[in-house]
Amino acid sequence: MATYVRNNWFWWVVTLTALAPMGWLAWRALTNSLGVDPVNTVNNVSGRAAMIVLFFSLACTPLNTIFGFRRALTVRRSLGLIAFAYASLHLLNFVGLDYGFDWNLIVQDAVLDKPYILAGSLALLLLALLAITSTRGWMRRLGRNWKRLHRLVYAAGVLVVLHFLWQAKAAERWEPLMYGGVLAALLLVRVPAVRNWLVRQRGARSARVSRPRAAQAD
Amino acid sequence: MVKISPSEITPEHVFLNRRRFMAAAGATAGALALAGCSTTPLSGRATDLVESDSPAVVVRRPQNLPPALAHTEPTASVNQDELGDPLNKFEEITNYNNFYEFSTNKESVAREAAGFNSYPWQVEITGLVNNPMVLDIDDIYKRYPQEERIYRLRCVEAWSMVIPWVGFPISAILKDAEPKSEARYVRFVTVYRPEEMRGQRSGILDWPYQEGLRMDEAMHPLAILATGMYGKPLTNQQGAPIRLVVPWKYGFKSIKSVVTLEVTDTIPDTTWSAAAPHEYGFYANVNPNVNHPRWSQASERRIGENGRRPTLMFNGYEEEVAYLYAGMDLTRSY
Known part of the structure; x- marks a missing residue:
């Protein structure tokens, strides 16, 4: 038991935190307090949650490679799956509550007509593909291609930001641009030259920090 | 004439705000005079003070509303x-x-x-x-x-x-x-x-x-x-x-x-x-x-x-x- 807690507390804390917006939405739905426009509320909460959780899953690898925080790798898959769950809720709200499952209207009026809907749809398709192939079985079957396939998450991230940006009003573009900046940083630190430079910087800094301690020991 | 309702129990902050309002009304009258406007007799400007949820905020509202707005x-x-x-x-x-x-x-x-x-x-x-x-x-x-x-x-x-x-x-x-x-x-x-x-x-x-x-x-x-x-x-x-x-x-x-x-x-x-x-x-x-x-x-x-x-x-x-x-x-x- 103590060993389980020691090994898994981080996974539980992160997973439950990532699921908190879902619980909040469920609570508001059950207490009939989703506001004047529930479609809009569910849309905004699920969309932002999907994007933010996706970006946290993208932060796991650099947290390990640059900062040596190995535990981050234990939550990468669950964060990716939770992001997909929020994106699915976002889609269900759109086709069900907003468009009342009127497929003709959805295709003519939205997907074919609005670039941001197209971008969002493609992002969701990619996330679905990655969610399906996230199991150990698919990892085994795909071998080294698994890693190549799962690099599509970068494309999904870009499509998500475009989806957000293209639907924003001029006065509200700062928010998608801010998230675009976060994504750019997450992608930049994956560039080998940048990553290696950051690792060197970190090494140099920790060396500097440890020197006085060594001096004290003298 | 401005009719002031009995104010024995007016709390101090309402009283103070009423004074502030009277000052504002005076300024308004001055502005109107400067604008040379002849359409605005200043009668019927009686107001009451409606307290909002927060006791510190006193919202002024017109008192003599037309019937269509008086519900x-x-x-x-x-x-x-x-x-x-x-x-x-x-x-x-x-x-x-x-x-x-x-x-x-x-x-x-x-x-x-x-x-x-x-x-x-x-x-x-x-x-x-x-x-x-x-x-x-x-x-x-x-x-x-x-x-x-x-x-x-x-x-x-x-x-x-x-x-x-x-x-x-x-x-x-x-x-x-x-x-x-x-x-x-x-x-x-x-x-x-x-x-x-x-x-x-x-x-x-x-x-x-x-x-x-x-x-x-x-x-x-x-x-x-x-x-x-x-x-x-x-x-x-x-x-x-x-x-x-x-x-x-x-x-x-x-x-x-x-x-x-x-x-x-x-x-x-x-x-x-x-x-x-x-x-x-x-x-x-x-x-x-x-x-x-x-x-x-x-x-x-x-x-x-x-x-x-x-x-x-x-x-x-x-x-x-x-x-x-x-x-x-x-x-x-x-």
Whole structure:
């Protein structure tokens, strides 16, 4: 038991935190307090949650490679799956509550007509593909291609930001641009030259920090 | 004469605020004198002080409201519009507001606007008119018969409501101002009070908010200046104490908390078309056949309903207003 807690507390804390917006939405739905426009509320909460959780899953690898925080790798898959769950809720709200499952209207009026809907749809398709192939079985079957396939998450991230940006009003573009900046940083630190430079910087800094301690020991 | 009700039990903060109000009323009278306005006898300015939830905030409200605005509970003469669709609830209409002066979050505007001082209030009618005026809101209530108008409101964001406004045709006020022969447009301006409107302290739009109508649009009997809703004065979040309502145009044309009507001979700048000219035009007529780049305008969500309904040409007022645009290419003049 103590060993389980020691090994898994981080996974539980992160997973439950990532699921908190879902619980909040469920609570508001059950207490009939989703506001004047529930479609809009569910849309905004699920969309932002999907994007933010996706970006946290993208932060796991650099947290390990640059900062040596190995535990981050234990939550990468669950964060990716939770992001997909929020994106699915976002889609269900759109086709069900907003468009009342009127497929003709959805295709003519939205997907074919609005670039941001197209971008969002493609992002969701990619996330679905990655969610399906996230199991150990698919990892085994795909071998080294698994890693190549799962690099599509970068494309999904870009499509998500475009989806957000293209639907924003001029006065509200700062928010998608801010998230675009976060994504750019997450992608930049994956560039080998940048990553290696950051690792060197970190090494140099920790060396500097440890020197006085060594001096004290003298 | 100003009638002051018995004040033995007036708490000190109310008393102090009343003194502040008297000072403000004095300043108002001075401003009117400076403006050389002859239309505003200062009688009937009695007010009472209504305490809001917070004891520190005292909101001033007019006391002598016309009957159409004097209901204590939300009141409408019918429960549906002429197409048979039900009125939206008072709570829906007052808790879902696009009023960027206070917040870009529609459900936060009511809270952010709670401390806004919408009384006393003056509206200036200026520009190419023979009879420029500065009207006190109390005079507006008295001079122009306030009547109920059940209108659909269609937001460019593709949601809509049915709202029982109270107000009067803009034409009434324009006729009193006597537009000159070269008058072509009316420019409307929202109050600029960054200290009370936190959105105006940000650069999200060019403040103050401005809108405009062609003179024949402004003179149309359906175009009103609204002073109330559901038989009560407008709430702050709806653009108290007076706002434009042009039911055949997207909601952003219906400018809130208006302080200036300027009659001009050139097309006025409007806030949203300045912010994004390829998205918002001067006319902004509700038109299911002309798409906004990001939102379909062919369908809309009626607040309180599930699913979508088709958007109607000119928001269902085609019969009444289509002649205003005869011969115009509405895909270009959007």
